[in-house]
Amino acid sequence: MRIIFWLVFTIGLTGLYFMNIAILKMPFLNWEWGKHAAVRFFLGFFILGANAFYAHKLKFTSALKVILAIAFLDYLYDYYIGAYRLNFEIILHGLYMLVWGAIMGYLACKNLNNKE
Structure with a gap:
């Protein structure tokens, strides 16, 4: 089981690298962008992965509502301060981080x- 964990980690990190470089055309190690990516990753990790899929503490639809609310507020805040424009690539990156x-x-x- 540990091999699968590290395999998924490696494939996910490689996919993240290529997504940042090829699709978003930004440096891989960007502190501002890394914070937002980490928020989406840990939302997926704790709410979906640990609570909904593994422990069954939350229903899948309830977990998605919580994630959608938090992610929407984060996108709204970023748009308000002018950090970046919300476009399809940004949403695709957020979905990738949630799933991973x-x-x-x-x-x-x-x-x-x-x-x-």
């Missing part, structure tokens, strides 16, 4: 509770 975080959260919980 959800998969990593599920695998991390499964890995922690699976005593090998």
